Amino acid sequence: xxxxxxxxxxxxxxxxxxxxxxxxxxxxxxxxxxxxxxxxxxxxxxxxxxxxxxxxxxxxxxxxxxxxxxxxxxxxxxxxxxxxxxxxxxxxxxxxxxxxxxxxxxxxxxxxxxxxxxxxxxxxxxxxxxxxxxxxxxxxxxxxxxxxxxxxxxxxxxxxxxxxxxxxxxxxxxxxxxxxxxxxxxxxxxx
Amino acid sequence: xxxxxxxxxxxxxxxxxxxxxxxxxxxxxxxxxxxxxxxxxxxxxxxxxxxxxxxxxxxxxxxxxxxxxxxxxxxxxxxxxxxxxxxxxxxxxxxxxxxxxxxxxxxxxxxxxxxxxxxxxxxxxxxxxxxxxxxxxxxxxxxxxxxxxxxxxxxxxxxxxxxxxxxxxxxxxxxxxxxxxxxxxxxxxxx
Numbered sequence: 001x002x003x004x005x006x007x008x009x010x011x012x013x014x015x016x017x018x019x020x021x022x023x024x025x026x027x028x029x030x031x032x033x034x035x036x037x038x039x040x041x042x043x044x045x046x047x048x049x050x051x052x053x054x055x056x057x058x059x060x061x062x063x064x065x066x067x068x069x070x071x072x073x074x075x076x077x078x079x080x081x082x083x084x085x086x087x088x089x090x091x092x093x094x095x096x097x098x099x100x101x102x103x104x105x106x107x108x109x110x111x112x113x114x115x116x117x118x119x120x121x122x123x124x125x126x127x128x129x130x131x132x133x134x135x136x137x138x139x140x141x142x143x144x145x146x147x148x149x150x151x152x153x154x155x156x157x158x159x160x161x162x163x164x165x166x167x168x169x170x171x172x173x174x175x176x177x178x179x180x181x182x183x184x185x186x187x188x189x190x191x
Numbered sequence: 192x193x194x195x196x197x198x199x200x201x202x203x204x205x206x207x208x209x210x211x212x213x214x215x216x217x218x219x220x221x222x223x224x225x226x227x228x229x230x231x232x233x234x235x236x237x238x239x240x241x242x243x244x245x246x247x248x249x250x251x252x253x254x255x256x257x258x259x260x261x262x263x264x265x266x267x268x269x270x271x272x273x274x275x276x277x278x279x280x281x282x283x284x285x286x287x288x289x290x291x292x293x294x295x296x297x298x299x300x301x302x303x304x305x306x307x308x309x310x311x312x313x314x315x316x317x318x319x320x321x322x323x324x325x326x327x328x329x330x331x332x333x334x335x336x337x338x339x340x341x342x343x344x345x346x347x348x349x350x351x352x353x354x355x356x357x358x359x360x361x362x363x364x365x366x367x368x369x370x371x372x373x374x375x376x377x378x379x380x381x382x
Contacts, residue, residue, distance in 0.1 A: 076375070154359075162356045168349055170374040176367045183361040184267070 003044070006095070010048055014055050021132055022051055029126035035146045038118045045097070046105035046123045053087040061086050077172050084110045112157050112178035121153040128156045135159075154182030194235070197286070201239055205246050212323055213242055220317035226337045229309045236288070237296035237314045244278040252277050268363050275301045303348050303369035312344040319347045326350075345373030 011019045026047035033043035053061065061082040065074055070085045088107035091097040105123040108116065112124055129141050129152075137159055145152045161179045164171050202210045217238035224234035244252065252273040256265055261276045279298035282288040296314040299307065303315055320332045320343075328350060336343045352370045355362050 158356060158359055162353070165349060165353045165356055165370070168345075168374055168377060170371040171367060173367075176362060176364075179356070180361040183359055186359060 003048075006045075006048055009095075010052060013052060018051060018054060021130065022048060024130035024132050025050060025123075025126045028130045029122050032122040032126055032145065032149075033119075036118055036122065036149050038122060042099060042102050042105075042119055043122055043126075045099075046102045046109075046119060047126060049087060049091045049095070049097070049102075049106050050109045050123055050127060051083065051087065052090055052106075053083040056083070056086065058082075064089065073173065077170055081110055081172055084108060108174070111172050111174040112153075112160070113174040114177045114181045116153065116178070118149060121149050125149075125152050125156050128159070135163075150182065150185060154186060157182055194239075197236075197239055200286075201243060204243060209242060209245060212321065213239060215321040215323050216241060216314075216317045219321045220313050223313040223317055223336065223340075224310075227309055227313065227340050229313060233290060233293050233296075233310055234313055234317075236290075237293045237300075237310060238317060240278060240282045240286070240288070240293075240297050241300045241314055241318060242274065242278065243281055243297075244274040247274070247277065249273075255280065264364065268361055272301055272363055275299060299365070302363050302365040303344075303351075304365040305368045305372045307344065307369070309340060312340050316340075316343050316347050319350070326354075341373065341376055345377060348373055 007023075010022065014022070026044050029043040029047040030040050032038075033040045058079050061079065062075060064070070064086050065072070065082060068089055070089070074082055074085065085107050088103045091106055092103055097103060101117050101119050104117065105120045108120055109123045109127055113120075116124070125141075125145060129138060129145055141152065141155055141159065144155065157175065157179045161171055161175060164175075198214075201213060205213070217235050220234040220238040221231050223229075224231045249270050252270065253266060255261070255277050256263070256273060259280055261280070265273055265276065276298050279294045282297055283294055288294060292308050292310050295308065296311045299311055300314045300318055304311075307315070316332075316336060320329060320336055332343065332346055332350065335346065348366065348370045352362055352366060355366075
């Protein structure tokens with residue numbers, strides 16, 4: 001895969017501001033991959049693809065989810081959750097990406113899930129903490145990013161679920177399962 | 192069932208402060224039941240029983256959950272979640288309560304669940320907003336308690352889940368399902 005050609009192709013599918021986000025995610029993911037001894041090539045590849053379906057029309061995303069037999073529960077939830085699974089499909093079908101770990105990192109970058117691979121965690125985290133992100137607490141997340149991959153993943157999914165619940169919107173089952181898995185790993189905090 | 196005898200029996204199974212909480216839940220539940228045209232007798236009964244297993248030793252609760260084939264997932268979660276299901280069992284076995292709605296209101300008063308009956312919601316809400324409760328936002332909950340039972344139930348379960356996630360502790364599946372059901376009822380809030 002010619003990375004320069006791929007960058008060009010991806011930049012044509014999204015506004016400039018989003019493409020710049022993609023490049024920042026790629027840089028952040030490469031740094032995390034190096035730190036945690038994960039393939040830097042795969043980290044860059046997954047990061048470049050992660051938002052490839054972000055600017056497709058809702059109807060097109062819906063049609064692909066139905067026609068390609070992706071998880072139908074997605075359709076009950078916010079459209080924001082649809083572009084990960086569809087993006088993985090496009091990376092596979094159109095760009096012939098075969099590495100399952102790369103495809104899963106694209107697929108689950110918005111929701112998280114249980115039993116995430118190191119690469120999946122790196123893409124989830126990089127998307128959350130890349131230098132352009134601004135939300136309360138992002139600085140604390142960046143500070144612990146290189147310490148422990150489970151710890152930063154747990155903190156990121158906690159922040160995501162907290163945001164959703166504070167807004168009163170539904171939380172996708174994979175996300176709460178991911179949150180619970182990380183919460184159990186931290187040990188029993190008595191309430 | 193002689194309510195005075197029952198009160199006496201219940202007061203013997205818990206510290207005075209907790210028994211006073213039980214009485215406040217009963218009064219709050221009766222007010223909600225009257226407002227929402229639910230049996231006041233059942234509301235009082237469920238409220239009096241709701242914490243009957245609260246002060247049993249953890250080992251006894253665990254043994255009952257295992258021996259009586261209650262939901263084993265409970266054992267993975269905080270012990271605070273165990274006394275509802277065990278309380279329903281005690282109300283049924285020891286006190287011969289047969290009304291399934293009353294038993295379910297006891298059983299699910301800590302976790303919530305999907306498809307709650309009106310009585311189940313009333314006990315959940317009364318436990319949360321009785322006049323002795325003090326937590327940020329409780330006044331706003333009390334203000335909307337008589338307006339719409341789904342609205343106050345949704346607000347209460349949201350507050351509970353938010354509290355758990357802010358502490359980083361696992362959220363029981365029934366609770367997140369309950370939260371999601373209420374969030375979907377409120378309609379799609381775009382995030």
